[in-house]
Amino acid sequence: MSRTVGWLLLAALAAAPPLALAAGQPFYVDILTRLVCLAAAATSLNLILGHGGMISFGHAAYIGIGAYAVGIPAYYEIYDGWLHLLLAVACSALFALATGAVALRTRGVYFIMITMAFAQMVFFAVVSIEEYGGDDGLVIDIRSEFPLVDLEDSLTLYYACFAVLLGTLYLVHRLVRSRFGMVIEGARGNERRMAALGFAFYRHRLAAYTLAGALCGLSGAMLGNFTNFISPEMMDWTRSGELIFMVVLGGTGALFGPLMGAAVFLLLEELLSGWTIYWQLPFGLLLILVVLFARGGLAGLLEGRRG
Amino acid sequence: MADEPLLRVEDLQKSFGGVTAVDGVSMEVYPGEVHAVIGPNGAGKTTLISLLAGELRPDRGRILFGARDIARRPAHARAKLGFARSFQITSVVPGMRVLDNVMLAVLARDARSFGFWRPARNDPALIRPAVAALERVGLAEVAEERAGAVSHGEHRQLEIAMTLAAEPELLLLDEPMAGMSAEESRRMTGILEDLKGEKTMLLVEHDMDVVFALADRISVLVGGRIAASGAPEAVRADEAVRRAYLGDEAA
Numbered sequence A: 001m002s003r004t005v006g007w008l009l010l011a012a013l014a015a016a017p018p019l020a021l022a023a024g025q026p027f028y029v030d031i032l033t034r035l036v037c038l039a040a041a042a043t044s045l046n047l048i049l050g051h052g053g054m055i056s057f058g059h060a061a062y063i064g065i066g067a068y069a070v071g072i073p074a075y076y077e078i079y080d081g082w083l084h085l086l087l088a089v090a091c092s093a094l095f096a097l098a099t100g101a102v103a104l105r106t107r108g109v110y111f112i113m114i115t116m117a118f119a120q121m122v123f124f125a126v127v128s129i130e131e132y133g134g135d136d137g138l139v140i141d142i143r144s145e146f147p148l149v150d151l152e153d154s155l156t157l158y159y160a161c162f163a164v165l166l167g168t169l170y171l172v173h174r175l176v177r178s179r180f181g182m183v184i185e186g187a188r189g190n191e192r193r194m195a196a197l198g199f200a201f202y203r204h205r206l207a208a209y210t211l212a213g214a215l216c217g218l219s220g221a222m223l224g225n226f227t228n229f230i231s232p233e234m235m236d237w238t239r240s241g242e243l244i245f246m247v248v249l250g251g252t253g254a255l256f257g258p259l260m261g262a263a264v265f266l267l268l269e270e271l272l273s274g275w276t277i278y279w280q281l282p283f284g285l286l287l288i289l290v291v292l293f294a295r296g297g298l299a300g301l302l303e304g305r306r307g
Numbered sequence B: 001m002a003d004e005p006l007l008r009v010e011d012l013q014k015s016f017g018g019v020t021a022v023d024g025v026s027m028e029v030y031p032g033e034v035h036a037v038i039g040p041n042g043a044g045k046t047t048l049i050s051l052l053a054g055e056l057r058p059d060r061g062r063i064l065f066g067a068r069d070i071a072r073r074p075a076h077a078r079a080k081l082g083f084a085r086s087f088q089i090t091s092v093v094p095g096m097r098v099l100d101n102v103m104l105a106v107l108a109r110d111a112r113s114f115g116f117w118r119p120a121r122n123d124p125a126l127i128r129p130a131v132a133a134l135e136r137v138g139l140a141e142v143a144e145e146r147a148g149a150v151s152h153g154e155h156r157q158l159e160i161a162m163t164l165a166a167e168p169e170l171l172l173l174d175e176p177m178a179g180m181s182a183e184e185s186r187r188m189t190g191i192l193e194d195l196k197g198e199k200t201m202l203l204v205e206h207d208m209d210v211v212f213a214l215a216d217r218i219s220v221l222v223g224g225r226i227a228a229s230g231a232p233e234a235v236r237a238d239e240a241v242r243r244a245y246l247g248d249e250a251a
């Protein structure tokens, strides 16, 4: 059931933007572009959080790294899109590898705190670099340039982001069903038994952590292109919290969970922020309800599970 | 008995704070034998198993596997050498299927755990040995159930299926019958009898009938020390053992 809803959601996302343009509502294309990028980021987080049980509170750092991998070259008038993407993925992977190697030696709340601390380090590093705008951020005057596709066109940009979402979903789908995926799932469920069986699962976790970071870097690059603007705010710790929120709201175990979570998150944000400046309050209540009564999130509810 | 021991333990010691749980234990396990360790509650049997399996590091002493001292190697490295342990208190991955749990044991032995792409759950190279292990312990019918949802007796059988699927050289079994019904316990004894001769086993067990039925050699652990060790008949006859542990039960 959650699969069906997931596919329907993807079909809607594939069809909606041209309709919005035809209806004279380009604003909706913007919302959907943002949704698609954040859904891809949340899906990458779900690889480690949902499937691996690694509660990273610093995942937004990779959105930032990916976005700056577009913004900084653009600042030097280097617009080659492939180079941007390569930088985004490589820098994210390296940062994940280096910080994960340390963080994965800890457990529970220490892991949460240390991943957050590493992300804050990037945040403050970027704030302190005046050259790239510091606190104020940096405007990207020209988007990443690719042969044949022109990201300055909002519809093209949207479908490029959508392709990144599809790729991320497919990759995570393959990974969690593979041998590697079985090992990280087993280690989430029972470390002691996995060690007794002979798994040195630290390495599997580090690989998963690195892959998740690299994937998120990619969605960050797309998000940077979309906003035409990068700032440290993109990797603020509250952003990491929002990604966790999307994953938990949508359902940690399910492939389409983060996508559903991101969709509901952005929908509520749009509706509630129009109403009241205290729009984050209902979010908190919603999260409490999900955690108390629907551990499997929206996807779990669709499966008739309550977790 | 074969000439060279498979496992030789020398002067092993482990304390928890003030409690010396294992206190200078030396023993040998020979290839193909069933070496039972018996002893009263709190004697240090589980601690001994955990030291051998690598979950705990000894404060002192050596564990020789072949010619190598492995006392400081981590648990996963020992599993790779051919150790497989079962837990006194069932320890499985509750959220995965019974079959998945056993497939993980197969995968651990298989060594190609870094496959990123091909689906694992329909891989015959994992399923076939896993199903064989489940059939051997009589669990094939619940293969598709969530491991957390099966009965206590089935959990115990799953423990054994996982240790078997790893195709170990040395089985470290910590009270495989703990909490089983008489019927389940009989069945498990049959499984272990089946394995006898095929696998080397270090068996911790409370049930004396099982121990005397299976063991080639018995060591009695009392207060962390080996109080007696030898053939079942000799141990049964040992006065000190009768007083310290067996009591009237063996009379």
Ligand SMILES: Nc1ncnc2c1ncn2[C@@H]1O[C@H](COP(=O)(O)OP(=O)(O)OP(=O)(O)O)[C@@H](O)[C@H]1O
Pocket (backbone or CB within 6 Å): B016, B019, B020, B021, B039, B040, B041, B042, B043, B044, B045, B046, B047, B048, B088
């Ligand atoms: N992790 C631990 N921390 C502190 N003390 C421990 C720990 N593990 C075991 N002990 C103590 O060490 C002693 C030996 O315990 P152990 O579990 O090895 O005994 P056992 O022979 O397996 O007992 P049983 O027959 O009840 O399973 C006990 O006094 C126990 O309280």
Ligand SMILES: [Mg+2]
Pocket (backbone or CB within 6 Å): B045, B046, B047, B088, B174
């Ligand atoms: Mg014990």
